[in-house]
Amino acid sequence: MKRTTFNQRALAYLLIAPQMAVTIVFFLWPTGQAIVQSFQQEDAFGLHTNWVGFANYQALFADPSYIQSLEVTVIFTVAVTFSSLIVALLLALAVDRTVKAGPTYTTLLVWPYAVAPAVVGVLWWFLFNPTIGPLPYVLGQMGYNWDHSLHGQDAMILVVIAAAWPQVSYNFLFFVAGLQSIPASLREAAAIDGAGPVKRFFTITLPLLSPTTFFLMVVNLVYAMFNTFPVIHATTQGGPAGSTDILVFKVYEDGFVGLNLGSSAAQSVVLLVIVIALTAVQFGWVERRVQY
Amino acid sequence: MVENRPVLNFLAHLVLIIGVAIVAFPIYVAFIASTHGPTDFLSGLIPMTPGHNIWHTYGTMLTDGMKSSGMPPLSLQMGNSLIMALTIAIGKIAISIISAYAIVYFKFPGRGIAFWLIFITLMMPVEVRILPTYKVVAELGMLNTYAGLTIPLIASATATFLFRQVFLTIPDELMEAARIDGAGPLKFFWDILLPMSRNNIAALFVILFIYGWNQYLWPLIVTTDTSHYTIVMGIKRMADVTDAQPQWNYIMATAILAMLPPVLVVIFMQKLFVKGLIETEK
Numbered sequence: 421m422k423r424t425t426f427n428q429r430a431l432a433y434l435l436i437a438p439q440m441a442v443t444i445v446f447f448l449w450p451t452g453q454a455i456v457q458s459f460q461q462e463d464a465f466g467l468h469t470n471w472v473g474f475a476n477y478q479a480l481f482a483d484p485s486y487i488q489s490l491e492v493t494v495i496f497t498v499a500v501t502f503s504s505l506i507v508a509l510l511l512a513l514a515v516d517r518t519v520k521a522g523p524t525y526t527t528l529l530v531w532p533y534a535v536a537p538a539v540v541g542v543l544w545w546f547l548f549n550p551t552i553g554p555l556p557y558v559l560g561q562m563g564y565n566w567d568h569s570l571h572g573q574d575a576m577i578l579v580v581i582a583a584a585w586p587q588v589s590y591n592f593l594f595f596v597a598g599l600q601s602i603p604a605s606l607r608e609a610a611a612i613d614g615a616g617p618v619k620r621f622f623t624i625t626l627p628l629l630s631p632t633t634f635f636l637m638v639v640n641l642v643y644a645m646f647n648t649f650p651v652i653h654a655t656t657q658g659g660p661a662g663s664t665d666i667l668v669f670k671v672y673e674d675g676f677v678g679l680n681l682g683s684s685a686a687q688s689v690v691l692l693v694i695v696i697a698l699t700a701v702q703f704g705w706v707e708r709r710v711q712y
Numbered sequence: 713m714v715e716n717r718p719v720l721n722f723l724a725h726l727v728l729i730i731g732v733a734i735v736a737f738p739i740y741v742a743f744i745a746s747t748h749g750p751t752d753f754l755s756g757l758i759p760m761t762p763g764h765n766i767w768h769t770y771g772t773m774l775t776d777g778m779k780s781s782g783m784p785p786l787s788l789q790m791g792n793s794l795i796m797a798l799t800i801a802i803g804k805i806a807i808s809i810i811s812a813y814a815i816v817y818f819k820f821p822g823r824g825i826a827f828w829l830i831f832i833t834l835m836m837p838v839e840v841r842i843l844p845t846y847k848v849v850a851e852l853g854m855l856n857t858y859a860g861l862t863i864p865l866i867a868s869a870t871a872t873f874l875f876r877q878v879f880l881t882i883p884d885e886l887m888e889a890a891r892i893d894g895a896g897p898l899k900f901f902w903d904i905l906l907p908m909s910r911n912n913i914a915a916l917f918v919i920l921f922i923y924g925w926n927q928y929l930w931p932l933i934v935t936t937d938t939s940h941y942t943i944v945m946g947i948k949r950m951a952d953v954t955d956a957q958p959q960w961n962y963i964m965a966t967a968i969l970a971m972l973p974p975v976l977v978v979i980f981m982q983k984l985f986v987k988g989l990i991e992t993e994k
Contacts, residue, residue, distance in 0.1 A: 423884045425819040426897040432818035436826055439811035442867035447833045450844035457844070511731045514724040521725075527982060528732045533989075534974035536926035536944045539967050542951060543738040546745070546960065552758050554741065585735075593986060617720060646837045650928035654948050668839040675843040676933065684843055691840045 451692065457685035476686040485662055486670070486687075493645065493666045496580060500644040504584040505636060508591030509629075513621075515592075516599045526596065533589040537582075537647065541654035544582040548574075568656065572663025575656045579664050582655060583648045591636050598632035599625070638702045646695065667691060739968075746770070746965035753960045769965045778962055783950055786969055789943040792861075793925055794973070796942055799862040800924030801917050804871050809909070812875035813901055817887070833869045838930060846933055856937040865930060870992050871916060878909050915988035918981050922974045943970045 426432070461472045480486050511529060515522050532540075548568060550556050556566035568575040602625060610620050649668045652658060658665035658673065665673075671691065675684030741758060748763030777785040814820075815827055838845060845864060854860030882905070890900045931945040941949075947966045951958050978985050 422817055422887065424888055424891070426817055427819060428897055429818070429820045431897060432814045432820040432823075435810040435814035435818075438807040439830060439867060439872065440826060442807065442863060443829055443833050446845055446848060446864040447836055447841075447867060448829065450841045450848055451836055453844035453847070454841050507731075510727055514727040514731075517721060517724040518728070521728075525728045525732065527979060529728075529735060530982065530985075531975045531978045532735055534922050534926075534978040535971045536928060536974070538926075538928040538944050538948060539970050540738075542947055542963065542967055543742055545951075546758070546964065547738055547741060549758075552753055552960075554758055554760070557757055585738075589735075590989070593989060597990065617717065646839050649839050650944075653928070653932075654951070671839070672842055672929070676846075681843070688840055688843070692836065695837065695840060 451688075454685045454688040454692075457681055458689045460685075461682045472682070476682040477690075480683060480686050480690070483683075485665070488662050489665045489667055489670045492576075492662070492664060496576065496583075496648075496664070496666050497641055497644040499576075499580045500583045500587065500648070501637060501640040503580065504587040504591055504640060505633070507584070508588045509595050509633075511588070511592050512595030512599055513625075515596055526593075529592055530589045532586045533593075535586055536650065537586065538650035538654045540586055541579075541582045541651040544578060544585070545655045548578050568660075570660060572660055575660060575664045579648075579651055579656055583644060583651045587640060587643060591640065594632055594636055595629070598629050602628045635702070638698060642695070642698050642702075645698075646691070739971075742964040742967050745960050746962075746968055748961050750959050750961055758960075765961065769961050770969075773962055773965050773969070778950055778959070783946060784938045784941060786943060786946075786966060788939070789941050789946050790969060790973075792940060793942040793944065793970075795858055796861050796927065796931070797921050797924035797973075799858065800865055800927075801920035803862060803866040804868045804920050805913055805916055807866060808868055808871035809875045809906075809913070812872050812879060813905065815872075816876055816879040817897070817900075830867075830869050830872050833867055838865070842929065842933070849934055855934050856940050858940070860934045861931055861940065861942075862924075865924070865927065868920075871920070874912065874916060874991055875909065878912050879905065882908060911984075911987070912991065915984045915991060917988075918977055918984045919988035919992055921977060925974050 458476050459471060459473060460469045461475065462469050515525050515529075518525065547553050547555050548566065550567045550569065559566045566574055568578045606624055606628075607620055610624055615623065645666070646668055648666065649672065652664055652666060652669045653672075656664045658669050667687065668691065671684055671687040674680045674687065678684075741760070744760060744762055745753075745758060746769050747766040748759055749765040749768075752759055752763060773786045775785055775787065777783040777788075783789075811826075811830065815823060849855060849860050849864060852860075854863070886904060887900060890904060895903070926944055927942070928944055928948075931940075931942045932948070935941055935945070943966065947963065947970055950963050950966060
C-alpha cells in the first residue's frame with residue numbers, strides 16, 4: 421500500500437482480471453467442487469448424487485488402506501525431511517570450512533535441484549534394478565537380497581532416496597546462506613575462550629542456524645507430502661502391497677483409476693486441511709522472523 | 713574459518729568430494745547406459761564404461777522416437793516441454809506483475825478480497841484438487857491443447873507476493889515525481905517499475921522455467937494425444953512395458969535429454985537461480 425495511489429479504477433480491475441480469472445476458474449471452483457463432493461455419493465451408474473453427510477469421511481477413516489497410507493506418509497515424510505536436512509547441513513558445514521574451493525563445490529552440488537522428480541525416480545529405479553542394477557549387486561555381495569518389487573522396506577528406501585536427492589541441493593543452498601550470516605566474531609570469541617569445533621557447533625552454530633532449520637523443515641515437509649507424486653508414480657506406483665502408497669498418490673489412484681469420486685474428494689479435503697495447517701505454521705514463522 | 717586444523721580441512725574436502733560423487737553417480741550411470749546398444753542390458757550388470765552406440769541411440773530417439781511404446785520423437789516432446797516451460801514462466805510473470813501493480817499502486821473496492829483470494833491459492837497444490845480441476849479443463853474443451861497444459865498452472869501467489877514486496881520497497885517519491893511530470897499509470901509502469909524490477913523478473917524466470925519444464929502430473933492427465941507429450945512425462949510411458957525388459961539405453965537417453973535444459977540453466981545462471989530461489993521462499 422502506497423502513500424499516494426492512482427485512481428483509475430477501471431484500469432485497476434483490468435490489471436487484476438487475468439489473475440482473478442485463473443484463480444477462480446482453476447483454483448477456487450475445483451476446490452469448492454471437491455468440498456461439495458466430499459459430502460455426496462454417486463450411485464453405481466452415475467445418474468444420481470445424494471447428500472450423505474460425513475459418510476465419506478467415516479468410510480475413509482475406517483478403511484485400513486487409508487490408515488496404512490497415513491502411516492506410510494508419515495514415515496516417508498519424516499525420512500525424506502531428516503535425511504535431506506542432515507546431508508545438506510553436513511555439506512554446508514564442509515563448504516563453510518573451505519576457503520577457495522567453496523563456489524566450485526557449490527556449483528557441483530546445486531544442479532540436482534533442476535532435475536525433474538520423475539526423472540530422478542527413473543534414475544534411481546534403474547540403479548536399484550534387482551537384476552542389472554549396480555547397487556543391488558553391491559548389496560548382494562554384502563549378503564542382502566535387494567528387491568523393491570517384493571519387499572516393502574526396500575521400496576520405501578528407494579523412494580526416500582529418490583525424493584531426498586534433489587532436495588539436498590535446495591537445503592544446502594539455504595544452509596550455506598544461513599552459515600554465512602553467522603558473525604565470524606562469535607565463533608572467534610568462543611575459540612579464544614577455548615571451545616573446540618564440536619562445542620562451537622553445538623553452542624553457537626546450531627542455535628543461530630535454528631530459524632533456517634525450522635523454515636527448511638516446514639518447506640521439506642510440504643515438499644515430501646505434496647510434491648513427490650512423480651517419484652512414486654515413476655517408480656513403485658505405491659507398491660508393493662501399498663507400502664509406498666503416500667496420500668497424494670492414493671488420491672490420484674482412487675480418483676482417476678478407481679473412479680471413487682466421493683472418497684477421492686474427501687481425501688482432497690483432508691489434504692487441504694494439512695496444507696493449510698503447514699502454510700499457517702510457515703507464515704507464523706515469517707511473522708516472527710520479521711520482528712528481529 | 714576460525715583456526716587452522718588440517719584434519720578438519722581434510723575432512724571437509726572429503727565430505728564434499730563424496731557428496732559430489734553421490735550427486736554425479738546416477739547421471740554418470742545414465743549417460744553410460746545411453747551409449748550402449750539394447751543387448752548390453754540383457755545379462756549381467758549395467759555397464760560402467762562407455763559403449764559405441766551413442767550416436768545411434770540419440771539419433772533414433774530424437775528423430776523417430778520409440779514406436780513400439782507409441783512414443784513420438786524426442787525432438788517433438790522437447791519442443792512441447794519448451795513451449796510449456798516458456799508459456800508458464802512468461803505467463804506467470806506477466807499476470808503476477810500486473811496484479812501486484814494493481815494491488816500496490818491502486819485504490820479500488822475489493823482490493824482486500826482480491827489479495828486474499830490470491831493468497832489462498834498458495835495453499836492449493838494441484839495434487840490436492842486434481843480430479844475437479846481435470847473436470848473443469850475437460851468441460852472447457854482444453855484437453856490435449858497447449859492452453860490446457862499451461863493456463864491452469866499460471867496463477868501464482870508466490871510471484872504476486874514477490875512483486876508486491878519489490879514494489880513496496882520502491883520509494884513513493886518516484887511515483888510522485890512521475891505524476892508531477894505528467895506520467896499516467898501505464899507509462900509509470902512501463903518506464904519506471906518494469907526496468908527497476910528487471911533483476912527480480914530474470915531470477916523468477918529461471919525458477920519458473922525449471923518449474924514448468926519439470927511438470928509431470930498435469931501433462932500426464934491432460935494429454936492423451938502423443939503430439940502433446942512432454943519429455944518429462946513421456947519417459948514414464950517408455951518405462952511402462954509390462955512384458956518385455958525396458959529398453960534401458962533409450963530410456964536413459966531420454967532421461968539425459970529431459971534433464972539437460974534445466975540443469976544447464978542452473979549451471980550457467982547460478983546467481984539468478986540462487987537469487988530466485990531465496991526470494992520466492994520468503
